[in-house]
Amino acid sequence: MKIAVCVKQVPDSWAEKKMSGGLLDRAGVDAVLNDLDEYAVEEALRLVEKHSPTGEAGEGSGHTVTIISMGPDRATEAIRKALSMGADDAILISDPALAGSDALATSLVLSKIIVREKFDLVLCGTESTDARMSVVPAMLAERLNLAQLTFAGSLEVDVATSKISVARTTDAGIENMEATLPAVVSVIEKINEPRYPSFKGIMASKKKSIATPSLSDLGVNPQSVGIGSAWSTVNDAKERAARAAGIKVVDEGNGGKVFADFLAEKRMI
Amino acid sequence: MSQVFILVDHTHGKVAHPVGELATFARRIGDVSALVLGGDLAVLTTQLSDLGISEIISISGINFDKYSAGASAQAIAQLVTDRSPAALLITSTARGKEIAARVAVRTNSGIITDAIDIDAALVATQSIFGGSTTVHSKVGHGTPIITLRSNSVEIESSATTPTLTEVKVVESDFDASRLGDKVVSVTEAISGGRPELTEASIIVSGGRGTNGDFAPVEALADVLGAAVGASRAATDAGWYPHSHQVGQTGKTVSPSLYVACGISGAIQHRAGMQTSKVIVAINKDPDAPIFDLADLGIVGDLFAVLPQATAEIQLKKA
Ligand SMILES: Cc1cc2nc3c(=O)[nH]c(=O)nc-3n(C[C@H](O)[C@H](O)[C@H](O)COP(=O)(O)OP(=O)(O)OC[C@H]3O[C@@H](n4cnc5c(N)ncnc54)[C@H](O)[C@@H]3O)c2cc1C
Numbered sequence: 131m132k133i134a135v136c137v138k139q140v141p142d143s144w145a146e147k148k149m150s151g152g153l154l155d156r157a158g159v160d161a162v163l164n165d166l167d168e169y170a171v172e173e174a175l176r177l178v179e180k181h182s183p184t185g186e187a188g189e190g191s192g193h194t195v196t197i198i199s200m201g202p203d204r205a206t207e208a209i210r211k212a213l214s215m216g217a218d219d220a221i222l223i224s225d226p227a228l229a230g231s232d233a234l235a236t237s238l239v240l241s242k243i244i245v246r247e248k249f250d251l252v253l254c255g256t257e258s259t260d261a262r263m264s265v266v267p268a269m270l271a272e273r274l275n276l277a278q279l280t281f282a283g284s285l286e287v288d289v290a291t292s293k294i295s296v297a298r299t300t301d302a303g304i305e306n307m308e309a310t311l312p313a314v315v316s317v318i319e320k321i322n323e324p325r326y327p328s329f330k331g332i333m334a335s336k337k338k339s340i341a342t343p344s345l346s347d348l349g350v351n352p353q354s355v356g357i358g359s360a361w362s363t364v365n366d367a368k369e370r371a372a373r374a375a376g377i378k379v380v381d382e383g384n385g386g387k388v389f390a391d392f393l394a395e396k397r398m399i
Numbered sequence: 400m401s402q403v404f405i406l407v408d409h410t411h412g413k414v415a416h417p418v419g420e421l422a423t424f425a426r427r428i429g430d431v432s433a434l435v436l437g438g439d440l441a442v443l444t445t446q447l448s449d450l451g452i453s454e455i456i457s458i459s460g461i462n463f464d465k466y467s468a469g470a471s472a473q474a475i476a477q478l479v480t481d482r483s484p485a486a487l488l489i490t491s492t493a494r495g496k497e498i499a500a501r502v503a504v505r506t507n508s509g510i511i512t513d514a515i516d517i518d519a520a521l522v523a524t525q526s527i528f529g530g531s532t533t534v535h536s537k538v539g540h541g542t543p544i545i546t547l548r549s550n551s552v553e554i555e556s557s558a559t560t561p562t563l564t565e566v567k568v569v570e571s572d573f574d575a576s577r578l579g580d581k582v583v584s585v586t587e588a589i590s591g592g593r594p595e596l597t598e599a600s601i602i603v604s605g606g607r608g609t610n611g612d613f614a615p616v617e618a619l620a621d622v623l624g625a626a627v628g629a630s631r632a633a634t635d636a637g638w639y640p641h642s643h644q645v646g647q648t649g650k651t652v653s654p655s656l657y658v659a660c661g662i663s664g665a666i667q668h669r670a671g672m673q674t675s676k677v678i679v680a681i682n683k684d685p686d687a688p689i690f691d692l693a694d695l696g697i698v699g700d701l702f703a704v705l706p707q708a709t710a711e712i713q714l715k716k717a
Contacts, residue, residue, distance in 0.1 A: 234504065262670075266500075272501040277467070277469075278467040283641070301492055301642060305582050305585050308581055319648045360509075361509030361539060361540035377696070378690055378696035379696070380685070380697075389681075389704065390708050393712065399623070399712050
């Protein structure tokens with residue numbers, strides 16, 4: 131199996147985010163691997179370990195895990211983290227023309243790599259913690275004309291028959307879905323507990339290759355990506371006044387009553 | 400007048416409440432055509448008669464629920480291409496956003512997700528970074544595809560007798576890959592007769608502080624007519640189903656009242672609830688970060704505060 135895991139470098143969840151010129155201001159904040167993507171990396175590694183004759187990922191397993199990402203050069207930091215967890219190699223598309231790309235452009239670029247490398251399975255997190263659109267996996271399935279299995283809470287692959295089954299969590303409950311590889315899958319954070327990179331893993335990751343194909347290598351017209359060609363534009367972005375400080379009371383046996391009175395005063399009951 | 404498409408979300412013969420919100424938004428822009436995929440048309444149509452809808456477009460022939468968003472998206476994209484509506488509005492559910500995403504790709508259109516408002520000129524308002532920033536944006540390419548969060552607008556009713564357009568599809572109309580991902584079985588979540596989380600105007604949520612006992616949370620929810628939510632700590636422990644999780648990897652909710660019980664207020668939890676209009680928190684720890692958001696914070700034991708509140712509210716209602 132050739133597995134691709136799509137990852138994104140994002141501002142640290144705890145960092146205060148601001149807009150600048152219609153885009154998220156990324157310069158001033160710590161950047162990390164989108165934590166929801168770690169579950170996809172972990173799941174890819176577990177799949178390989180399960181189907182590897184040695185029980186381990188990497189060389190000799192007969193399967194590969196490639197990290198793919200679009201982002202600034204600095205995104206290599208996030209990619210290294212995924213490599214230190216145990217992924218084999220990575221591809222980063224980094225071109226100044228991509229700055230300000232929307233989800234449509236991101237999915238276009240990622241789809242070109244996926245087609246070129248002929249991956250059997252494409253794993254993603256459910257969303258990035260910065261943009262929170264949760265649309266890239268579906269867009270990839272559309273562009274690649276592949277089965278879409280999103281919000282997977284568990285995942286099985288039968289390598290011999292190329293059959294993939296997931297139990298996905300939806301508004302309605304748990305849906306069991308099946309498809310035949312190749313497929314695009316997004317995983318929820320309940321699927322596993324991502325490993326911490328070991329010291330050995332961190333050392334090994336330094337030697338792993340991060341290929342950096344250009345947009346023209348992928349046959350993407352630079353004019354068709356980036357903020358200039360984004361198909362939606364931000365007119366304005368305003369910071370809202372912070373929430374006004376509320377009332378805080380210590381329960382001295384009447385906390386429930388205080389609560390009920392508060393609701394009555396707000397005409398909520 | 401221009402035509403606006405809205406997608407009608409429905410399960411078990413019931414039109415989802417936010418469809419009325421979509422219709423309300425759509426009427427600002429033009430004549431509303433409601434797309435109904437599958438389902439019992441007669442049953443659904445009667446529920447669409449007081450939303451100011453001009454036309455119902457029914458697409459039937461395959462069971463769309465049996466597949467991922469791909470089949471629905473292909474059918475909708477075909478109609479968008481044929482009719483070039485002024486916009487396509489869809490509710491911001493996980494599936495709604497996937498359909499929107501795929502229709503956008505297929506029709507070369509721009510997409511805006513999780514809007515909370517839209518005006519006649521198709522300028523969408525989004526509230527981002529946990530409600531700290533308000534953004535106005537507009538789609539400038541193709542058919543604007545906009546997903547809207549529920550609980551964003553008061554539904555304006557208006558009785559109409561919509562015309563009916565029926566589109567029949569068969570499996571062979573679809574690309575093979577779209578019918579290649581199949582639902583083989585479903586275990587339905589049990590709602591306990593309470594409102595759906597993203598549609599509820601009041602939500603009472605429990606966290607690790609409940610220690611697995613959601614009875615006081617449910618009792619308060621029931622007296623308020625509220626939905627029950629949960630933190631990830633509570634869903635991870637198996638105390639409540641994942642479909643009730645509020646937060647980054649659960650649902651994003653924006654009710655008029657959110658009550659957090661025994662929830663510390665981790666950033667991932669806040670991401671799903673901090674745009675709620677009024678927030679009440681009950682927590683033993685006076686330094687719990689949830690208190691930074693709370694309009695009313697009660698430092699105390701939820702097992703004492705909630706039953707008392709429930710009894711008091713019952714009294715006030717009587
Ligand atoms: C990738 C990722 C995604 C995540 N997504 C989500 C998400 O979608 N939603 C989410 O909620 N979390 C999410 N989390 C988890 C989040 O970081 C927190 O761990 C979680 O929200 C904690 O839940 P909690 O507040 O119930 O538990 P805790 O943080 O343990 O807090 C329990 C609180 O209960 C209080 N308490 C205890 N007993 C009582 C009592 N008797 N009466 C009153 N108060 C009491 C304590 O003082 C404490 O403040 C995510 C984390 C990660 C890494």
